[in-house]
Amino acid sequence: MEQSRPLDALNRARNKRVIVELKGGKQFIGSLNAFDIHINVVLDDAEERSNGEVVRKVGTVFIRGDTITIISTA
Amino acid sequence: MEQSRPLDALNRARNKRVIVELKGGKQFIGSLNAFDIHINVVLDDAEERSNGEVVRKVGTVFIRGDTITIISTA
């Protein structure tokens, strides 16, 4: 039986809405369009949120993996 | 006799509940679904805790290895 790998979980989340949290505390919510092994991520229809409130709409956003702490399903 | 390696310990913890602590002080507790050599980790049925209190349920969560300090059995 093959063991599951962390990127499999991201793969299952493609085109679904995810929450991406950054080291500085920012949160982006959007549809997971793409990711790579560095965990660079692209979200579509994304918005930045703070304490559950929408701060701004950012459309498509590229997030550098190095700045990401966690990714969860929205 | 073969020496044990750190990832062996993570392997033994698969599908068991673990506590993952992050650099910023956050704690996630969940079932260890997957990990890789970068210590990227995926937890199922996960929740974020602070001082022993559940802060929120996050379902499946991907945690970037770079942000992790320790992983222990729950």
Next chain:
Amino acid sequence: MEQSRPLDALNRARNKRVIVELKGGKQFIGSLNAFDIHINVVLDDAEERSNGEVVRKVGTVFIRGDTITIISTA
């Protein structure tokens, strides 16, 4: 069907105006001239902004990938 990758999104943004946000909180807005796998970025006709205000015009600017958090379309 081939999966899209994060750099594809940057490629589609070539010669379009993008907002690049840095770890220290600075923002640069300009035309995306070039990028590489380290997410080093070159913007043309760029300006630094703070709270929506132009701080200064910088013409062509090279931004080291390591310092970038997110890139979005302007």
Next chain:
Amino acid sequence: MEQSRPLDALNRARNKRVIVELKGGKQFIGSLNAFDIHINVVLDDAEERSNGEVVRKVGTVFIRGDTITIISTA
């Protein structure tokens, strides 16, 4: 005569009690079960200490090398 290498010292400490200090100032004391070239470490029968006091027992703990500053014999 072959020069000794840093990992030789860790190898000699296998199954002995060691103190692992982390960047944030935390200390873990336990039996050195495993380590690798990234200095990822697994301790058995481990406890977290602060100022010589036991804060909590953690059983088996995986400590990410990146977060470790020093390892000494207990």
Next chain:
Amino acid sequence: MEQSRPLDALNRARNKRVIVELKGGKQFIGSLNAFDIHINVVLDDAEERSNGEVVRKVGTVFIRGDTITIISTA
């Protein structure tokens, strides 16, 4: 048509005066003598500036890429 790369922009700036900004907020202005893929940079006839004022003349200065945030033309 070949896409331009970020180092092309640095190459065009060789022997021209550039402003190099560091993570700690320092600025160096000088003639771009050399750079490499790590974005290590050497400036000739360089000076350190703070708020538009010359702090000191440093002649030839080697700046480690890791500490650089942006490079723009002076």
Next chain:
Amino acid sequence: MEQSRPLDALNRARNKRVIVELKGGKQFIGSLNAFDIHINVVLDDAEERSNGEVVRKVGTVFIRGDTITIISTA
């Protein structure tokens, strides 16, 4: 004539007493037992010092290279 390299200097310091300074400001003084290309270092008969005062004796200590700033002869 062959140029000298930084690790040559560490090699000449083997079995001599050295001062190792860490990013957080800590100092360890001991006999240089081993080092590697990551500048991971092992000191024997080591002690931690603060402002010239011995804080504690640590016997043999493994210091992760990543946390080291400078090494000088004691």
Next chain:
Amino acid sequence: MEQSRPLDALNRARNKRVIVELKGGKQFIGSLNAFDIHINVVLDDAEERSNGEVVRKVGTVFIRGDTITIISTA
């Protein structure tokens, strides 16, 4: 015509007195004995300075590249 590279500038500074500045703000001045591609540096006859004042003499000192921001001629 071959382009000059950053390490050429360090090579020209061999056996000359240089100022090495560290991330934490410390300055070391000494004769450049050796360096490598990680910009690990060894200075001979070195002293630590603060605000132009000699803080202490350190003889030969190994400085880890990771901690260096700039190197200039003294």
